[in-house]
Amino acid sequence: MKFEDVYRQEWGQVVATLIRLTGDWELAEECAQEAFAAALERWPRDGVPRKPGAWLTTTARNRAIDWLRREAVGAAKLKEVAAMSDEPEPAYDVPDDRLRLMFTCCHPALAMEARVALTLRTLAGLSTAEIARAFLVPEATMSKRLTRARQKIQYAGIPYRVPPAHLLPERTPAVLAVLYLLFNEGYSDVVRSSLSGEAIRLARLLVQLMPDEPEACGLLALMLLHDARRDTRLSADGVLVTLDEQDRTRWDHAQITEGVELLDATLARGTPGPYQVQAAIAACHATARTAADTDWPQIAALYGQLKQTPVIALNRAVAIGMADGPAVGLRLLEQLAAGPLTGYHLLPATRADFLRRLGRLAEAATAYREALELATTEAERRYLARRLEEVSQ
Amino acid sequence: MKYLLMICGDESAEEYADAGCGGWTEEMTERGVITGGAGLRPPREATTVRVRDDELRITDGPFAETKEQIGGFVLIDCTDLDEAIEIAAKHPAAGYGTIEIRPVLEFPPT
16 A cells, blocks of 8 residues: 555544544644654555554654653643553544544534634645645645634634534534535636545545434535546536536446445435435436436426525526426526526526527527626636627627 | 633613523523623623723723624633533523623643
8 A cells, every 4th residue: 555545544543543632633733744754764664564553543642642741741731641651552443533523623613714624634634735725825824724723622622522412413514514615616626626535535434434324425425426527527628518518428437326326325214405415416417328318307306305595596497497498497597687696607607508599699699798707717718608609600 | 611601782682681591590500500790781881991101091882882792791611612502502692692602711730
């Protein structure tokens, strides 16, 4: 196994264990870092230990003890150190540790951007520089954000634990929201696609740790199904390719199968939730052999089951328009036009699409122009420009 | 952990000034988490004091003219932030005002 893979796989566990042992987030990360540095130096010489995770945890624990011995002034802390030294090997792979870390990183008393940053740093093991690059902020800003988050956890007394059962219904969605945001950050931007990979990895971990949580499975299925289409969403020269024009033979069919099987098993439990419904919509698209085979009435019905936010309502209008014809879709869009979607480029882009299908090309051109002004990414602008050219001929 | 709960509300919260806390104080006292606190007279009766360059400056009114003002405070001592959130959420003022939870500065043991 490559060192980088060991790092990726073991980092979160080592840090999670060290936080449990020392109660000090900064110290835990520093000692984990030192343990990995020691491994990088020794393993090529002495060989990789039989249980790399246990070796890393013990090494990090010993660093923490050394540090605390040097620094400890209070009797209480010295007692803790003594207790830690008594264990020949710290209990390793307590499955609760990483889950505890996940829930603490995603505690609702932390700002969303802090939760995301902390999850990536502490659990996923990305460097501060990497996270700063991913969120387009200077490294110093990200470093300060992480420090403040750790300090808040410590000084505000955010508990390091998996919340008790009565809090889980409100805390689990907070964890899922962080992972989904992470996925979308990576999915909406090719430059930051590694974030989607991290999100999937963390969602897999969450499913493994909380196998009885159907929405965690729903979220993982949703990510797998979206991610399977990743490579076909842009043309070789960087123009957005919409779902109906994507080369379906290039979708990752093994991943689609995995997502669909996971979703089916989850839906069979009979406790649906928003992530499962969104995954079911993604599955409708992913399993349609051609764009024309898409089960639009089913997709429209599924959108109807979700909480009707403006964006969901827009997606539902698209599905109904595809099922019942562009004229029906257009009427639904008119009802949305005056609402909070003003300034959202997908509203005029969708209207333009319906108008184009109806052959009302001059109106379509106006709508494409409007969308073009509002679009936020270069890939979308180039797609809209292509459509505008087509309807203007 | 020790926390200060600052109970805030806008002017409309004044009508609750004499409403009491609907058994909250009794429940929390019984639980042994309350270590102090009081309800406050309205901010228009506040006086603000600053000393700058040895000069005493006195002004009428609260230190910040914000819509929400502190109407009361409670000092609690409980396990962690989750418990503090649970205690604050049960306070009747959480239903019409805002409760800010602030950890109390604790000096490390020497």
